[in-house]
Amino acid sequence: MKKYDIVVIGGGPAGLAAAIEAKKEGIDQILVIERDRELGGILQQCIHNGFGLHVFKEELTGPEYAERFINELRSLGIDYVLDTMVLEITEDRTVHCVSSADGYRIIESQAVILAMGCRERTRGAIAIPGYRPAGVFNAGTAQRYMNMEGYMVGKKVVILGSGDIGLIMARRMTLEGAQVMAVAELMPFSGGLTRNIVQCLDDYDIPLLLSHTITKIEGKNRVEAVTVQAVDENLKPIEGTERVYECDTLLLSVGLIPENELSRSAGVAIDNATKGPIVNESMETSVEGIFACGNVVHVHDLVDFVTEESRRAGKAAAKYVKQEMATSMAILETKAQEGIGYIVPQRIRMENVGEQLPLLMRVRNVYHKAELSVKIDGVEVKRLKKAHLAPGEMERIDLPKALIEAHLGKYISVEVVKEA
Amino acid sequence: MTKDLVCIVCPVGCRLTIEKDDTAENGYRITGNTCKRGINYAIEEMTHPTRMVPTTVKIEQAFLKRLPVRTDRPIDKKLIFEAMKVINDFTCIAPIKMGDVLIENILGTEVNIIATRSMDKV
Numbered sequence: 001m002k003k004y005d006i007v008v009i010g011g012g013p014a015g016l017a018a019a020i021e022a023k024k025e026g027i028d029q030i031l032v033i034e035r036d037r038e039l040g041g042i043l044q045q046c047i048h049n050g051f052g053l054h055v056f057k058e059e060l061t062g063p064e065y066a067e068r069f070i071n072e073l074r075s076l077g078i079d080y081v082l083d084t085m086v087l088e089i090t091e092d093r094t095v096h097c098v099s100s101a102d103g104y105r106i107i108e109s110q111a112v113i114l115a116m117g118c119r120e121r122t123r124g125a126i127a128i129p130g131y132r133p134a135g136v137f138n139a140g141t142a143q144r145y146m147n148m149e150g151y152m153v154g155k156k157v158v159i160l161g162s163g164d165i166g167l168i169m170a171r172r173m174t175l176e177g178a179q180v181m182a183v184a185e186l187m188p189f190s191g192g193l194t195r196n197i198v199q200c201l202d203d204y205d206i207p208l209l210l211s212h213t214i215t216k217i218e219g220k221n222r223v224e225a226v227t228v229q230a231v232d233e234n235l236k237p238i239e240g241t242e243r244v245y246e247c248d249t250l251l252l253s254v255g256l257i258p259e260n261e262l263s264r265s266a267g268v269a270i271d272n273a274t275k276g277p278i279v280n281e282s283m284e285t286s287v288e289g290i291f292a293c294g295n296v297v298h299v300h301d302l303v304d305f306v307t308e309e310s311r312r313a314g315k316a317a318a319k320y321v322k323q324e325m326a327t328s329m330a331i332l333e334t335k336a337q338e339g340i341g342y343i344v345p346q347r348i349r350m351e352n353v354g355e356q357l358p359l360l361m362r363v364r365n366v367y368h369k370a371e372l373s374v375k376i377d378g379v380e381v382k383r384l385k386k387a388h389l390a391p392g393e394m395e396r397i398d399l400p401k402a403l404i405e406a407h408l409g410k411y412i413s414v415e416v417v418k419e420a
Numbered sequence: 421m422t423k424d425l426v427c428i429v430c431p432v433g434c435r436l437t438i439e440k441d442d443t444a445e446n447g448y449r450i451t452g453n454t455c456k457r458g459i460n461y462a463i464e465e466m467t468h469p470t471r472m473v474p475t476t477v478k479i480e481q482a483f484l485k486r487l488p489v490r491t492d493r494p495i496d497k498k499l500i501f502e503a504m505k506v507i508n509d510f511t512c513i514a515p516i517k518m519g520d521v522l523i524e525n526i527l528g529t530e531v532n533i534i535a536t537r538s539m540d541k542v
Contacts, residue, residue, distance in 0.1 A: 037483070047488035047536065048474045061474050063488050063537035067518050147476055150485035175475060175504055195428040199471065202426070203497070387454070388432045 005029040007109040012041020014294025014310040015115035016069040021314030032080035040066030045144045054304035089266040111317045114292040118256040130217030139165040139253040154249025159183040162190035166253025171200035184212040191392045273342035274298040280347040282316035326351035339416025356398040363389045371417040377409030429457045438462040470494035482514035482539040514541040
């Protein structure tokens with residue numbers, strides 16, 4: 001049985017960046033395990049531009065962003081296996097995996113980095129009534145069919161959910177000759193980036209129906225029509241607002257869920273708000289030596305931020321393997337308060353914090369001209385003015401280590417303060 | 421002519437209104453912007469809007485049936501659908517390297533269509 005220093009589960013942007021960073025920190029025996037037939041993860045199907053503005057200072061497509069990291073991984077001589085499914089990870093960092101080429105394998109590692117990413121919520125998760133005909137796709141699945149396999153998924157399309165994948169697919173299907181009739185969004189605001197609403201919907205005169213949902217799907221074999229209905233402030237459909245759209249395809253872009261079955265098998269504690277592992281300042285989970293990064297921890301809106309977070313995880317895992325990590329008992333916790341959905345990391349050991357402690361968070365609502373107030377044990381230590389806050393755009397606050405130490409307490413909280 | 425726009429230069433997303441105004445230095449009157457960049461964005465959108473076009477072409481002898489491509493520069497917005505026709509009629513053969521120019525000077529725009537990933541021959 002081969003023994004590794006670090007095994008990385010997942011060869012998408014998170015796994016690639018973490019492995020590369022760990023290698024640069026002097027760790028030799030690294031293995032990346034990928035279940036798909038190639039590295040790159042979901043970036044390979046995200047053929048649109050908009051990636052890399054932070055990391056490379058230029059605008060790339062998903063495949064270009066992925067290829068730069070894949071080339072670097074190969075040039076550093078990091079081992080990887082493809083078409084290999086991890087079945088279980090145990091608390092002592094033993095990885096069980098299976099592939100057609102190698103059969104069942106058990107791999108031991110000093111550290112494990114979880115980088116499995118996330119998957120789409122499905123029709124089942126939102127319980128749309130009606131028949132179950134062909135033609136109902138998750139937007140990401142349709143994206144893969146169209147951009148990689150070369151199958152057009154439909155001609156007359158309605159999209160439910162205005163997350164970025166739904167918006168991107170509205171434009172993609174339009175460019176390939178489909179008629180996208182409407183994008184319905186349950187919430188009174190879109191969960192997608194503004195630039196996507198402008199460049200994917202407004203450019204092609206595709207209506208965005210805010211505070212609307214789909215209450216019926218018709219068609220025995222193939223989708224024939226969907227019913228779109230307005231919802232009230234409690235998100236309940238309003239009677240009498242039903243509108244029937246004849247269509248052959250319904251795309252669902254109704255959220256992403258971190259994929260944590262393997263994390264759970266290893267005994268990793270999960271945060272109810274993020275649906276990902278609870279992590280500390282070093283991106284280490286509740287199980288010593290098991291780290292996590294990227295969309296498996298919390299769903300990011302930009303891959304650039306996944307890369308940044310994963311580099312931190314890779315660096316920390318290397319530090320752990322080299323036994324340079326401080327394992328302090330004094331732990332600060334972060335608390336998401338008024339207006340904040342969650343904060344990552346959830347736990348902080350000051351000994352391992354560099355000059356700045358990055359706090360990543362999402363707000364619960366859309367705010368104009370608001371402020372973010374950071375408190376330590378209830379005492380405000382920092383206040384940031386924000387012209388615009390939206391759940392679709394992740395916020396980041398860098399807290400100087402000196403500032404935290406000057407107020408050393410038990411918890412750091414963040415809240416939204418609306419303008420008086 | 422008046423046009424309403426949402427500025428996409430930064431995440432604030434100012435709602436801009438632009439109209440022709442011959443008395444103004446730049447020829448337009450723009451309201452709703454909170455910074456200078458909004459003015460440039462609005463004038464560009466009014467005078468010659470351009471977009472990057474990412475899409476796919478058919479590929480043969482590769483492990484996938486489609487190869488992702490994009491314009492190497494933004495293209496005139498009005499030409500997007502015409503460009504898509506040319507791109508969809510094109511087929512390439514593996515191996516392809518990221519950055520390879522597949523279609524030169526599409527529709528006489530001096531914009532090239534380039535591969536956005538490498539694909540080996542199988």
